[in-house]
Amino acid sequence: MKILRATAFTIKKLPRQHRIALFSTSAIVVALTVWQPTSPLKPTATGQRTSVEIPLGALDVLSKQRHQETSVTLDEPEPLIEENSEPLGAVLDPTDPEFLAPKDELEQQLAQVTDVAHQHKVEPGETLGAVFSQYGLPLADMYRLIEVNRSIQNLRVGQQLEWSVDDEGRVKEFSIRRSAKIIDTFTLTAKGYQFKQLEESGELKPVVLTGRISGSFYQSARAAGLTPNQIQTLVQALQWRFDFGREARKGDRFAVTVEREFIDGKAVTRGDVKALYYISGRREVFIMRHEDGNFYDQEGRSLNRALRRYPLAKRYRISSSFNPQRKHPITKRISPHNGTDFATPIGTPVLAAGDGVVVKARRHRLAGNYVVIKHGREYMTRYLHLHRLLVKVGDKVTMGQRIALSGNTGRSTGPHLHYELIKNNRAVNAMKVPLPQAAPVPSAARSRFVQNANGERQKLLAVMPG
Incomplete structure (x- = not known):
């Protein structure tokens, strides 16, 4: 009691402005002690939540305190583990055969002679960095490409990007189809990336290649004049309808329309596959590329099987x-x-x-x-x-x-x-990369597509080996 009386007597002796400051500080301390910053809404007996009023002065003090704590936290190293994840040091090698499907003969043949081409169509709002992020491409390679030619950053909606990577995951080749006849290309050399703009100055014409299966589909297609990349295109386009590795049989017949560039009547480049007609016994398979770059069957139906983005019944954190x-x-x-x-x-x-x-x-x-x-x-x-x-x-x-x-x-x-x-x-990145969809040719363009497909099918049937 003596201590309290002495304290009260001392406070009375203080100037008026000092006493006000002391009482204000004490009120803030009490408010901060009672207030729970992590639970601003307290549950009541009925399960409802009620708000707690906080003095304005206490909020100012708390704000300064949090700012100071944040500054310290940013200077500290991040935790070595992430909750509900894997430790940072536990890296799984995605190329480990343990996690890969065994390759069949056709996949082995294609892997030996061609680099798998990855393709992406630019969507609204996408940047070069967003594309590299989606596909896990090295950002260091992106900056090197920009240094060679900054125009690589100028992407427009609908433009087709294509690239291949080496065994170490580095971007080996990168191209942007700017228009029907202009392609920007970047190629990795011993001295770094080299840029070239290719312009198809000749006339693009469809060419029909035909063949008959005598050994494997790959060997027979090569003998007919198809390139490994064109064979890869067909294999992927028909992966859900016809498996060339397991279902192709000796005696099967095929006809393929490819687009080639001609200068002065002479073919100088080998272009995209436009259509395929394949006959295996009583089974017939026809596909044709639409203007959107995708292949469809004769009725305009998609050849794809869709993939869902989330492998769970509902979304989790x-x-x-x-x-x-x-x-x-x-x-x-x-x-x-x-x-x-x-x-x-x-x-x-x-x-x-x-x-x-x-x-x-x-x-x-x-x-x-x-x-x-x-x-x-x-x-x-x-x-x-x-x-x-x-x-x-x-x-x-x-x-x-x-x-x-x-x-x-x-x-x-x-x-x-x-x-x-x-x-x-x-x-x-499964959460961002475009996923295959099973949608048909848009209704507005379907009748015209079907009409063109019927004409293309009859043309290929007419030149099919007997």
Whole structure:
């Protein structure tokens, strides 16, 4: 009591403005003690939430305090692990044969003679950086390309981009089709990237190539005059309708329309495939390219099978995004994350992203229980850290089918699903990259397409080997 009286006597002796400042500071301290900053809305007995009034002076003090704390936090290294994800050091090699589907004879033949061409049509609002990010291409290569010719950044909606990468993942060739006759090309050489603008000054004409299967489809198509890239185009276009690796038979006949450039009556380049007519016994397959760049059948129906963007029945929080350029905060080395992690509780049903065949279903020391599904010849999906597998190797699955239950197996910092989308054997951002759709030719253009397709089919049938 004596201490309190002495304190009160001392306060009374203070000047009036000092006493006001002291009482204001005390009120702020009490308010901050009572107020819970992480729960500004308190639950009531009925389950409703009520607001808590905070003195304006307390908000100013709190704002300054948070600003100071934030400044300190930014200078500290990031955590070494991410919640509901994988430790930064646990990097899965996407090219590890453990996670790849075995190649059949046709895929091996194509891999030996041609670089797989990756293609992308520029969408509204897309930049060069956005494209590189979607497909996991090295940003260092993008900056080198810009240094060679800054016009590479000038992308317009609808322009077609095409590139190939080397064994180390570097961009080997990159091209932009600016118009029907102008193509910008960038080629990696020993001295760096070289830029050329190619202009097709001749006349583009359709040429028909015909053949008969005597050995493999690849060998017979090459003998007919098709290039490896043109064969790759046909294989991918028909991957859901006709498998040239498994279904092509000796005696099958085919006719292909390709576009070539002629100067003074002489063919100087080999261009795009426009149409194919293939006869195997009583089975007939016809496809034709539309002006949108996609192939359709004679009735204008799509040849694709669609893929869904999320392999779950509902959306869960993304605990770690696709980032092949991610750096370790301590070592500063690239520690790529080639998939998307969803913070799913253990036992959450995992769904197939599309129709396909299970090519891997096993356990790995880092990936835990995992499943790999092959979708045609162009796409694969991977599902890691699973609790339980519901499929086995060889099973055919359909889009939306339950294939596993999510878990926390392998190297994992919490229950989650690690999901990867692989296109042409390279991991891409499943949340952003354009996915194949099964839509037909737009109704406004379908009747004209069907009419042109019937005429093209009759033309190819007339020159088909007897």
